[in-house]
Each structure stands twice: as C-alpha cells, then as structure tokens.
Amino acid sequence: MSNDICGSGPSGAAGVSCPRCRRPGLPVKQVTVAALVKDEYLPLTTGDGFHLCITPQCPVAYFNGDIVFNEKDLKVPVWFKEHTGPVPVCYCAGVTDWEIMNHIQQGCCSSLIDIQKHTGANTGKQCLTKNPTGR
Template identity: 50%
Template sequence: MEINLHFSPSCPECFMPGQRVPLKTVKHLVKDPSQLSGIAGDFYICRTPDCKVVYYTEDMRFTRDDVKVRVWYKEEDPSVPVCYCKNVSKAEILKHVTEMKCCSSLEDIQGHTGANTGKACAVMNPTGL
C-alpha cells in the first residue's frame, strides 16, 4: 500500500500553509515575469489576509507590491474584485443581496452579476481558480 501525503509548504513570512497555484497564473500576474525565467516548479499563494506575501516557492517570494492585481482577501476595500474575469466586487455582491434583495443563492448572484462565470480565471484570478 502506497501512502502519498502532500503538505503545502508554509509561507516564508507568516508560516501558514499555502495553496498551490499554477505557474501560468503567477506568470500572468506578477509585474516582472522575467524573474520566472527557467522556473518550472510549484508556486503557492499565501492565504493569510494580513500577510504581505502573495506568491512563494522555497526560494522565491512575491509580495502585494509585486503583483498586478489586488488580492481580494488581503484587502479590506469592498471595491476590490472577488471575480476578476467579470470584475465583480464584494460591494456589488452585497448590494444585490442586502439592498436589491434579488439574490439568495450562488446561482442568483451569478445570474445578476456574472460572478464566477468567466473563462479566464487561470490568468486573471490570483488563486488561478
């Protein structure tokens, strides 16, 4: 019996485990993709909201200042997109749910805002999802 355990490497700044991100995503979202020349390994995104690191590997890290977009869960500003393909913000979703009272499910939100219906998440969303 073979047991395969995969542990996400910890963020070098906050030491919390990250989430694997496709290299394609990192190449599209870092300001200087030339730094990734010759890189073929896994990248991870730090999921800690108050940590300045966005992407990291064992030998490399990119902070908020190094990426082209603001990462929605690392920002308090409700105008930051949560759906990057359709440019839908947390504020827009909250407006549909609380003010317009037209959305009570994910399907409703998708129908009214277009959120989570894009096709370019792998290169526009910082998580690659």
C-alpha cells in the same frame, strides 16, 4: 476571517511554508503567477514550485524558494487578504463584493442565480489566469 481557503486543506497543502509568516502555502501553477504579477516581475516567474500564502494578514502573495512576490507586486488584489476597498469575488467577470451587495440591497437579486444573471459572477472560465489561487 478564516484561513480555510478552498483547496488548502490536508489534500491541498504541500507543506511548503511562507518565508514571512511560516504557514503552509497553497500550491499554484506557474501560469497563474506569470499572468498576475506586474510586468516588471515576469522574468522571475519561470519554473514550477510556486505557492500562495493563505494568511490574510501576511503581505506575501506568491513564493518559490528565494523568489517572493508581495500582494503589491500583483495586478489584482488577493480576495482573502485584508482590504478596505472592494474585493474581487469573480475575477473573470470583474465582479466585486461591493457590487454584489449593491444588487442585493437594491432588491434585484435574492439568489445566486439572480446574482449570476445580473453581474455575470461565477460564469467565467478563466480562473487559471485571473484568480490568484488559479482555481
């Protein structure tokens, strides 16, 4: 799996390294972190400067100085981290990779337009608070 995450290229990376894997993280807004951490961690999400670890094998999701949230501390799985079960493709519509593959295998979908029509994927506007990247 590639470490290239949309927005994490030279213009997207701020150079702040993950405290676990030491790779640069992707800047994310505080509102994204606050929306996605489990409720018990919400008091720790104040302030700016959060980053998302983009290394698929690293358990860290968000970090900001001494504050670290592992993926298990989130309400949703991070789509590009390593998983064995279904992974969200569209957080707004709750569509997983398995659901899309099922539609393709059944023969009802053969294009992005078909998939959008049948699943609602990529039609929402809530990425800031539902997608771990905030995008």
